[in-house]
Amino acid sequence: GGTDMKITINPSYASCPDIEAFVQSLASCGGFDSGGTTLHDGRNTVKVFDTTAGRLAVKRYGHLTMLNRIVYGTLRRSKAERAYLHAFRLRKLGIDTPEAIAFVETRRHGVLHDSYFVSRCSDFRPMRPVTEQFAQTRQGADILDALAFFLLRMHDSGILHNDLNISNILYDGDTDGQYRFQVIDTNRMTFNRRLSMRQRFDNLRRLSCPTPAYLYILEQYARRRNADTESVQLEGAIMRLVFDMRQRLKQGIKSALNRFRMNTLFRKIQ
Numbered sequence: 001g002g003t004d005m006k007i008t009i010n011p012s013y014a015s016c017p018d019i020e021a022f023v024q025s026l027a028s029c030g031g032f033d034s035g036g037t038t039l040h041d042g043r044n045t046v047k048v049f050d051t052t053a054g055r056l057a058v059k060r061y062g063h064l065t066m067l068n069r070i071v072y073g074t075l076r077r078s079k080a081e082r083a084y085l086h087a088f089r090l091r092k093l094g095i096d097t098p099e100a101i102a103f104v105e106t107r108r109h110g111v112l113h114d115s116y117f118v119s120r121c122s123d124f125r126p127m128r129p130v131t132e133q134f135a136q137t138r139q140g141a142d143i144l145d146a147l148a149f150f151l152l153r154m155h156d157s158g159i160l161h162n163d164l165n166i167s168n169i170l171y172d173g174d175t176d177g178q179y180r181f182q183v184i185d186t187n188r189m190t191f192n193r194r195l196s197m198r199q200r201f202d203n204l205r206r207l208s209c210p211t212p213a214y215l216y217i218l219e220q221y222a223r224r225r226n227a228d229t230e231s232v233q234l235e236g237a238i239m240r241l242v243f244d245m246r247q248r249l250k251q252g253i254k255s256a257l258n259r260f261r262m263n264t265l266f267r268k269i270q
Contacts, residue, residue: 003113008084009102018052023102026116032060048121055121056101059083060114061187070111078105080115083187087119090189093157096182098122117187124170124182131166131209134216143171144213146179148220154183155200162188164206197225201232205240214240 005027013019025031036047036058045060061079077085080103087100098119105115127147134140147169154161161168161183168185192199204221207214215233222232 004107004110006105006107007102008081008104010100013053013101016053019101022049022051022053022056023104023116023118026058026060026118027104027106027114032058032116053101057098057119057121059117059119061117062114064112078103078112078115079187080105080117082189083117083119083185086186086189089191090159090183090186093159093191095154095157095159096180097184097186098182122170122182122184124172124180127166127169127171127181128209130171131213134210134213140213141216142177143173143179144216145220147171147181148217149224150181151204151217152221152224155195155203158192158194160190160192160195160199160203161186162190162203162206164203166207166209197227201236201239204236205243211237 005024007020007023009019009023022031032045032047036049038045038047039057040046044062047058047060049056049058059080084100084103087097090097091099098121101118101120103115103117106113127143130140130143134144163185165185168183170182170184172180172182195203200221201218204218207217209217215237218233218236219229222229
């Protein structure tokens with residue numbers, strides 16, 4: 001029949017009736033569209049809500065093709081469910097991420113329609129400004145040193161964040177120069193027993209930050225691995241170059257295809 005809703009709430013919040021009502025309202029009463037403050041509005045939408053349980057971040061995953069709706073509805077977990085489960089797994093492995101509160105999915109006639117992931121809203125700061133101004137400040141180098149160690153720890157735990165964009169890393173600095181990090185956007189992750197150097201650098205090339213900061217992170221990472229820093233930087237730079245070229249080629253092909261589709265459609269209309 002019609003629309004079904006599946007809600008899963010973090011057991012630590014099970015006794016909090018407001019959470020269940022809030023999570024339910026996101027999907028059933030248009031609460032997501034009408035409330036909250038928008039942080040990001042792209043393919044997915046992220047909003048912040050002030051609730052009785054504190055400030056919560058809610059991500060709605062959007063723009064699913066019909067094939068993906070069927071696949072996520074039957075063969076694979078939804079992105080919201082994966083983000084929720086990965087948050088627990090990361091924290092268990094000692095890698096910080098905002099606490100997962102809940103996820104909710106709506107299905108129409110058995111096909112996934114919408115999915116939402118709810119977490120605590122982080123008070124950590126974005127890393128991007130640090131990587132952009134890193135050459136001008138001594139503090140920038142300190143933060144990137146700490147970041148390289150954090151990434152190494154994550155890789156040593158067998159974790160690959162498959163969307164390791166610099167925007168998905170947040171940091172917090174103590175007054176004594178101790179820095180802590182969190183990863184967000186955790187639905188695309190793989191957990192392994194151990195990672196080869198190739199897998200590690202393949203993962204690091206995704207760090208979309210200016211080249212000086214990127215090479216500095218590679219250097220610090222290599223130092224801590226007792227690897228030859230120059231060859232690591234060279235290989236990292238080449239891998240990143242190839243990655244960027246591939247991405248640009250993909251985008252070019254995509255927009256060419258879209259133009260072709262539009263032209264075909266336009267000719268049919270005429």
